[in-house]
Amino acid sequence: MTTYHAVVWIDGSEAHVLMFDREHVESQRIKSRTHHKATGGHVGSHQLMHGRGDSASGRHTPQGGHAETGKDYFEQVAKELEGVHEILLTGPGQTKNEFHDYCKNNAKAVGKTIAGVVTTDHPTDPQLVALARQYFLKFDKMQGDPAHG
Numbered sequence: 001m002t003t004y005h006a007v008v009w010i011d012g013s014e015a016h017v018l019m020f021d022r023e024h025v026e027s028q029r030i031k032s033r034t035h036h037k038a039t040g041g042h043v044g045s046h047q048l049m050h051g052r053g054d055s056a057s058g059r060h061t062p063q064g065g066h067a068e069t070g071k072d073y074f075e076q077v078a079k080e081l082e083g084v085h086e087i088l089l090t091g092p093g094q095t096k097n098e099f100h101d102y103c104k105n106n107a108k109a110v111g112k113t114i115a116g117v118v119t120t121d122h123p124t125d126p127q128l129v130a131l132a133r134q135y136f137l138k139f140d141k142m143q144g145d146p147a148h149g
Contacts (some may be wrong), residue, residue, distance in 0.1 A: 006084040007132035010091045032073040078107035090120040
């Protein structure tokens with residue numbers, strides 16, 4: 001389905017790609033192949049979730065339990081977005097910003113169509129589409145273009 005708009009909710013483990021027009025919504029979920037392993041270090045139950053490590057970005061080192069988001073994951077998400085005219089990136093953490101940077105440097109056609117990046121928690125797919133429709137309506141008005149979806 002070729003659509004004018006897309007909204008992407010992305011974190012380090014999964015991306016929800018929702019492409020939509022006035023009447024249709026198409027949903028795709030893409031799983032990251034990055035796995036997290038807890039190897040100890042933090043105090044309490046947090047240790048079981050995150051392992052050990054430190055970095056300026058707040059992400060843990062691979063030895064501590066968190067690997068960087070895989071390039072193949074970003075490639076797959078970007079490929080899904082080819083041909084979309086306007087994209088809104090959403091998500092709870094830094095992965096949305098990392099994906100935006102990846103697109104600007106490696107998937108330039110997709111990168112040029114990213115209209116905005118918004119922090120969200122874990123909305124449902126219908127909530128994401130509603131958020132994106134509202135965002136694009138405002139964005140299109142600011143650009144002087146009629147709404148397309």
